[in-house]
Amino acid sequence: MDLFVQQTVNALALGGTYALLALGLAVVFSIMGLINFAHGELMTISGYTLMYCGIAGVPFVISVPLAILAAMVAAVAMERIAFRPVRGGSGATMLITSFAVAMILQVLFQNLISARSQAVMLPPLLSESLRIGNVIIGVNKIAAIVATVLMLVFLDRFMNRQKTGIAMRAAAEDFAIARLMGIRANTVIAGAFAISGLLAGVAAVLWVSQRASVDPLMGFTPVLKAFIAAILGGLGSLRGAVAGGFLLGFIEVYLAAFLPQELQEFRDPIGLGIVVLILLFRPNGMIPSRVLGSVKV
Amino acid sequence: MKKLILTSAIVAAFAAPVAAETLTIGTATAQTGSLAYADAPTMQGMKLAVDEINEAGGIGGTIKIELLEKDVRSDPAQTSIAAQELVDAGVSVIVLPGDSDPSLAAIGVVSSAEIPAISTVASSPTLPEIGGDYMFSNFPGDNVQAAVSAKWAYDEGFRTAWIVYSLDTQYTTMPLYFRDVFEKLGGEMLGESTNTIGQQDFSAIATTIAAQDPQPDVVMTSAYEPDFPSLLRALRAAGVTSQIIGSDGIDSPTTFSLGDVGEGVVFTTAGFATEGSALESFDKAFEAKYGSAPETIYSAVGYDLIKVIEAAVIAADGSTDPKAIQQAMANLENVQGATGLITYKGTNGMPIRQVSLIRVKDGGRELVGQPTPDADLIPAPRMQ
Numbered sequence: 001m002d003l004f005v006q007q008t009v010n011a012l013a014l015g016g017t018y019a020l021l022a023l024g025l026a027v028v029f030s031i032m033g034l035i036n037f038a039h040g041e042l043m044t045i046s047g048y049t050l051m052y053c054g055i056a057g058v059p060f061v062i063s064v065p066l067a068i069l070a071a072m073v074a075a076v077a078m079e080r081i082a083f084r085p086v087r088g089g090s091g092a093t094m095l096i097t098s099f100a101v102a103m104i105l106q107v108l109f110q111n112l113i114s115a116r117s118q119a120v121m122l123p124p125l126l127s128e129s130l131r132i133g134n135v136i137i138g139v140n141k142i143a144a145i146v147a148t149v150l151m152l153v154f155l156d157r158f159m160n161r162q163k164t165g166i167a168m169r170a171a172a173e174d175f176a177i178a179r180l181m182g183i184r185a186n187t188v189i190a191g192a193f194a195i196s197g198l199l200a201g202v203a204a205v206l207w208v209s210q211r212a213s214v215d216p217l218m219g220f221t222p223v224l225k226a227f228i229a230a231i232l233g234g235l236g237s238l239r240g241a242v243a244g245g246f247l248l249g250f251i252e253v254y255l256a257a258f259l260p261q262e263l264q265e266f267r268d269p270i271g272l273g274i275v276v277l278i279l280l281f282r283p284n285g286m287i288p289s290r291v292l293g294s295v296k297v
Numbered sequence: 298m299k300k301l302i303l304t305s306a307i308v309a310a311f312a313a314p315v316a317a318e319t320l321t322i323g324t325a326t327a328q329t330g331s332l333a334y335a336d337a338p339t340m341q342g343m344k345l346a347v348d349e350i351n352e353a354g355g356i357g358g359t360i361k362i363e364l365l366e367k368d369v370r371s372d373p374a375q376t377s378i379a380a381q382e383l384v385d386a387g388v389s390v391i392v393l394p395g396d397s398d399p400s401l402a403a404i405g406v407v408s409s410a411e412i413p414a415i416s417t418v419a420s421s422p423t424l425p426e427i428g429g430d431y432m433f434s435n436f437p438g439d440n441v442q443a444a445v446s447a448k449w450a451y452d453e454g455f456r457t458a459w460i461v462y463s464l465d466t467q468y469t470t471m472p473l474y475f476r477d478v479f480e481k482l483g484g485e486m487l488g489e490s491t492n493t494i495g496q497q498d499f500s501a502i503a504t505t506i507a508a509q510d511p512q513p514d515v516v517m518t519s520a521y522e523p524d525f526p527s528l529l530r531a532l533r534a535a536g537v538t539s540q541i542i543g544s545d546g547i548d549s550p551t552t553f554s555l556g557d558v559g560e561g562v563v564f565t566t567a568g569f570a571t572e573g574s575a576l577e578s579f580d581k582a583f584e585a586k587y588g589s590a591p592e593t594i595y596s597a598v599g600y601d602l603i604k605v606i607e608a609a610v611i612a613a614d615g616s617t618d619p620k621a622i623q624q625a626m627a628n629l630e631n632v633q634g635a636t637g638l639i640t641y642k643g644t645n646g647m648p649i650r651q652v653s654l655i656r657v658k659d660g661g662r663e664l665v666g667q668p669t670p671d672a673d674l675i676p677a678p679r680m681q
Contacts, residue, residue, distance in 0.1 A: 003508045006535075010500035017497075107329075115333035117522040119554035127558045129534045136507065138534030141500065210497060211527040213551040217330065218523070221495050256501035264491045265464055 002134040007257040013141040015249020016148030017206045019242045021226035022233060023155070024199035026241035029230070030172035030289065031192045032087070034094040038078060038101040039226065040219020042197055044109060046071040046204030047120065047214030054121030068201030075197025076190055087189070102219070109216035117215040126209050144206045151202055152242065155195070159238070164191045172236070173290075232275055234285025243286050251275070320356060320610060320617045322347075322603075323365045323383030324392040325403065326417055330371025331494075334522055334549060335395035335595050339417040340366075342579075342599025342635070343392070345586055350603070356610045360617065362603070369394060373402035384410040389617045390606055395595070397421040397467040404428045413623035415605070418567075418598055420545065421467035422678035425646030431623055433646045435602050436545070439467070439519070440678060442565040443474035444670040445652045446517065446542050449563070451482040455514035455540060459487050459506055461528060462518065465494040470679070471519035471544055477676045479517075487513045492524065499528040503535035513539050521546025526555055533558050548593045553660050562657045567594045568636030569653040569664045579635035594636065601634030605641075605648075608632040 021039070028036050046067040053063030082101045086093050129138045159165040164187065170178040171188045179185055207222060208214055225248060233244025251271045259267055278286065324343070326336040347362045355361040365388055367379040376394055380403035383391050391407055393400040395418035407414040408431050415433040416424060422438040450458065458479050460472035476486055487509055490502040506516060516539045520528055525547045532541070543552075543564035552559055570576040576597055583591045591597065605626065610617065612625035627646070632639045637651040654665035 003504065006504050006508075007501060010498070010504060013500070014498045110329045110333075115329045115337050117334055117549070117551050119526075119551045121554065122556075124556055124558075127530050127534055127556075129536060131536075136534075136536045138500070138531070140530075140534065207497065210499075210530065211523045212530060212555060213523045213526055215523060221497060225497075253498065253501045256498075257505060261489060261491075267491075268493060 003257075006135050006137070007253055009135070009137050009141055009145075010257075011250040011253035012246070013144040013249075014253055015246035016144050017203055017245075018225050018229045018249045019245025020148060020151055020199045020203040020206075021222050022229035022241035022245040023151075023238060024196040024203070025223075025226050025230045026233075026236060026238050027168075027192050027196045027199070030236045030238065031168060031175065031189060032083070032094070033091055034083065034098065035227065035230075035235075036078075036083075036196065037095070037098040037223055037227075038082075038105065038219075039196065039200055040221075040223035041102050041105040041109075042071040042075050042078075042200035042219070043204035043207060043222055044105070044214065044216065044219045045074045046201045047208045047218055048109070048113060048118075050205065050208055051118050051120045051214050060123045064205050067205055068198060071201030071204060072194050072197035075193040075200065079190055079193040083193075084186075084189075102223075106216050106219075113216070115216060117213040120208055120212055120214055122209055122212055140206070140209050143209070147202055147206060151199065155238070158195075164188070168192055168195075228272075228275060232278060232285060234282075234288035236289035237285065237287050240285050240287035240289065247278075247286070248275070318355065318360045319363050320360050320390075320606075321363045321365055321386070321388045322390045322392060322606060323367070323380075323386065323388035325367045325369050325376050325379035325383060325394070326392055327371040327376075327394040327396075327399065328366075328368040332371040332394050332396050332399070335418045335546075335593075338591065338593050338595040339395060339599035339602070341587060342583070342591070342596035342601075343603050345579075345583055345596075346600040346603035346607075348586070349582070350607060356607050357615055360610060360615060362607075369399060371396075371399065373399040376400070377402045377406055379403075380406040380414070384412060388412065389619050389622055390415065392417060392602065393419075395419055397424040400424055400432070401427060404432060407431050410619075411623070412619040413609075413626055415602060415626075417602065418545070418595055419468070420471075422647050423467060423680060425644075426678055426680075428646065430627070430646075433605075433626060433641065434648060435598060435605065436648075437565070437567055437650045437652045438647050438675075438678075439471040439544075440474045440676045441670060442544050442652055443471050444478045444675045445654060445668055446544070446563070446565050447475050447478035447482060447484070448668065448670055448674065449654055449665065450515050450517075450540070450542060451479065451484055453540075455484070457485050457487050457511075457513045458515040458517060459509070459513040459539070460489045460517050461492060461502060461520065462489065463492050463494055463520065463524075468546065469494065469519050469521075472517050473679060474676050475517045475542075478674055479515075481674065492520065492528070494520075494524060496524065497527070499524075499531035500535065502528070503531035503537060506532065506539075507535040507537045512537060515540045515542055517542040519544040519546060522549055522551040526551050529555065529562070530558055545594065548595070548655070550592050553657060553662075555657075556660070559657045559660070563665060564655055564657075565652050566655055567598050567650060567653065569655060569662065569667065571664065575633065575635050575637070597635040601632075601636055601639060604634045605629065605632055605639060 229244035234240030376399040462472040463469035609626040
């Protein structure tokens with residue numbers, strides 16, 4: 001039983017990180033119809049910021065907000081430089097653009113920083129653990145869960161109460177009508193990228209605090225997971241992205257924990273098989289976007 | 298102007314016979330991508346050796362070495378393409394990436410062109426076995442490393458073990474050799490876990506190991522960055538107190554900068570700079586050239602690679618013919634490299650080299666020993 005509780009905590013922590021990542025993709029997709037595959041590179045930028053802050057001796061409590069800020073600035077810059085010129089383009093054009101941005105950034109990291117993994121200094125606290133009853137929970141797991149909850153609460157408030165947030169929801173439902181109502185397209189889209197940068201930054205801090213290193217290709221795996229989670233939850237739906245992220249985390253951790261050893265090498269195919277099975281029954285994802293199918297795709 | 302061109306042409310023509318004494322080594326290595334952690338530092342060591350030899354007048358005082366470099370981006374298909382390009386360029390020796398899988402991808406090209414190929418740091422003993430006469434390795438084999446670490450663990454009094462391995466590459470299956478040797482010695486395996494390379498979360502594995510009662514004495518893995526730091530942090534956070542044993546892949550700054558979590562980890566690698574050793578002088582020369590000490594043993598192993606080629610050319614009476622070099626290389630004995638003596642004679646291309654056991658202490662290296670394992674303890678190469 002203790003083992004099950006503990007694995008559930010692990011699943012919550014991993015699922016939370018996936019949820020933040022998927023949410024970052026979904027925020028932009030819901031408005032622009034763009035799946036930003038350079039989302040992972042925003043995480044890498046955060047990671048390198050953490051690394052340089054560590055080398056410069058900046059305290060961790062300051063380097064974390066700096067790292068998150070770096071991802072936000074990079075996301076907004078990415079929109080301004082790469083995505084604005086192709087905004088009216090087809091989905092394929094934007095998709096290819098995002099791949100190009102990702103590759104260009106990877107090559108820049110490789111050539112300007114290092115092709116090798118760089119160590120990131122982390123406070124020792126992050127590798128400690130707490131014992132609650134018979135359950136041992138790592139501090140970084142607690143940090144991941146708390147950060148996820150905080151971000152979800154913040155986003156919920158922002159989307160429902162703030163003017164920009166409401167404008168973003170309106171734009172997600174029907175961009176053309178929203179613009180006719182006087183909502184500025186540039187503000188909404190830049191806002192969406194800033195939010196996705198924020199989510200990428202927070203996810204990056206959680207991601208890096210597990211592995212204590214950063215490398216140029218670091219963004220590939222998380223963006224892939226986020227993509228799977230976003231599809232699973234329902235592309236374009238924010239609630240769906242969160243649900244998909246958590247479900248993917250649970251599938252991965254429970255399979256790794258409870259699948260018999262003989263089947264462990266088939267863990268990833270089995271996990272993705274479950275995802276396909278869910279999509280067979282709910283082709284638009286678990287919580288589909290209301291407007292998906294009518295306006296976009 | 299015309300006269301100048303003419304003059305230089307004449308000079309060039311006269312200089313040509315001397316310039317022809319060049320050994321071209323083609324490198325199809327992974328300077329970017331997932332294998333750059335090994336191949337980038339290896340290349341630094343290779344260049345150091347090339348510069349040293351050329352400054353001294355070349356191999357045997359006459360044959361200058363020229364490197365023809367290609368980056369294969371850690372991609373097997375690209376490795377095969379780059380190898381073909383190097384063959385077409387007429388190189389005498391080809392250097393392949395530091396993992397068996399991309400190296401194997403180039404084997405067809407290399408064998409049919411009959412040009413000797415040597416992998417930077419691939420340590421799977423299956424590589425030269427599958428690769429045939431023209432494929433050489435340049436690192437202590439996985440089976441030898443595992444025999445050394447298993448013997449050490451057993452001698453330390455550890456009796457139970459758990460392995461974490463990945464079937465994604467040959468190298469990450471090293472723990473399976475460890476299991477065989479450890480059981481042969483009389484140790485008991487409590488269990489095993491598998492991971493995928495690049496997997497973010499190791500907490501499920503860590504929690505499973507922590508829940509064992511009693512916990513295994515030893516957890517052995519050949520995961521490397523970014524997986525190893527992630528796994529180790531997860532294990533310690535989950536409350537696993539076992540001795541952790543790793544392999545050469547973690548001989549990297551990402552291991553030494555882990556702080557308290559990394560302390561006490563023991564791993565096998567290709568060398569340790571004892572006082573007065575060749576490795577110590579290599580480290581000094583490296584620092585003089587690059588401005589900082591080498592970050593990993595791979596740089597010294599890259600230096601060794603060039604020394605092996607140099608020795609082979611000398612043994613082939615200064616021939617730059619690929620076939621002659623291959624014959625000579627297969628019979629090399631006790632070549633002095635930066636990490637120690639290297640022998641190919643009597644092997645299938647997997648060199649006999651010293652293995653060092655190193656413990657992480659105060660964020661640095663501490664030598665545990667440089668034992669030579671009993672030949673009958675070393676498991677046979679495992680074909681997958």
